[in-house]
Each structure stands twice: as C-alpha cells, then as structure tokens.
Amino acid sequence: MTEDERSAGWAAYYDKLRDRPPRRTLLAALDNFGTTPAGALALDLGCGDGRDAVEMLRRGWRVIAVDAEPEALRQLQARPLPPESDVTAVVARLEEVPIPLGVQLINSSFAMPLCEPQAFHDLWGRIREGLPPGGRFSGQWYGPRDSWVGRPGITFLSRENALSMLEGFDLEMFEEEEADGVTPRGTAKHWHIFHIVARKP
C-alpha cells in the first residue's frame, strides 16, 4: 500500500465514523479521575478526527492530539470545539512520539497497536515511565485471534502478555472482546480486542 492509499483509507474512515461518541474506555478513565485535576493534561495517541479529544476538552482537559495523518488533525481542528479549548495538534508517528512532562492521561483508542512490536513495546515503556503516580492509560490492544494477525505494522498480544505488560498498574478495566463483525470500511473481520483502563499507583 502506498502512503497516498493509506491516507485515503484513513480519510474514508474519518468520514464513516464522523459524529460517533467518545470511546467507553476514555469515558471510564475520565470518570475515574472524578473531578478534572487542576491543569489536567492529556495525550491522545492516534487521535483520528478527535472523537475522544473533544470529550477531554469538554471536560476541561488540555489535550495534545497526535496522529500520523495531517487530515486527522485538520478534521479535529475543524470541529466545533468547546470555548477556551486548549488543544495542540501534532503530526507524528507513535514510533517516535515523546511523552510530554506533566501528562496525567494517555489515551490511545484503536491506535496503539498500529506499529511494529518493537515500536509498540518501546512506546509502552515510554508511557509507563512518563505517567506520574495516579496517571492513567486508556485504550485498546489487539489479541492473537484477531483476523488481522499477520499483517505487517500491527502488534498483537496474548492475554498473558498484555496482563504482564500491565503489571504494577491498577486495572480499572480489562475486558476481552471477541466477535465477528464488519470494519468501518465494510470488510468482514474477527475482532479480538482488549479494552483497557489502567492507573499507575
């Protein structure tokens, strides 16, 4: 697949999912903070067109929204954002993105596994280290029975591996989902997903 084809694919994905509500992993993480912490700063990795970022902004979080696709960030910024929204849009790849100081919530909905295993593990290492005590990670990882297994550039983890990576965190949500379905682009797919909300003690 060329870069142009990949970008066109993501643009079609944003069109298809426009106006969908925030992911429930993000909502659980936000709810678990209780009232929004002072100066709250969140990082949204693979933010897409901003379905989660908008909810964080609505609840008073400052958001650094990261995506490899400039079109994602353009669409996020074109949304009707809450007044006084503080959002920084960063075009970057997950493989390289640094974790900014002071981030309390790192969200990556259906995006973090979209890199090779080494990069995925390096990124998780940066997230683990970068979160302060009380900080949270929310998002999805992919399991080994997902029908995308074998595609290059995607990481899949067994349940045991996923749980061992999360060791030392308080698991506020760890739900395994397996279901036959259809992707937003209309192809049949077997999903094997871990839905995660984890708090660094």
Ligand SMILES: C[S@@+](CC[C@H](N)C(=O)[O-])C[C@H]1O[C@@H](n2cnc3c(N)ncnc32)[C@H](O)[C@@H]1O
């Ligand atoms: C499945 S979409 C999810 C978007 C959004 N988080 C949501 O929940 O709807 C994945 C997003 O991650 C971005 N992405 C995929 N691989 C990436 C990478 N290696 N680095 C940065 N962004 C990436 C894509 O451009 C896309 O916007």
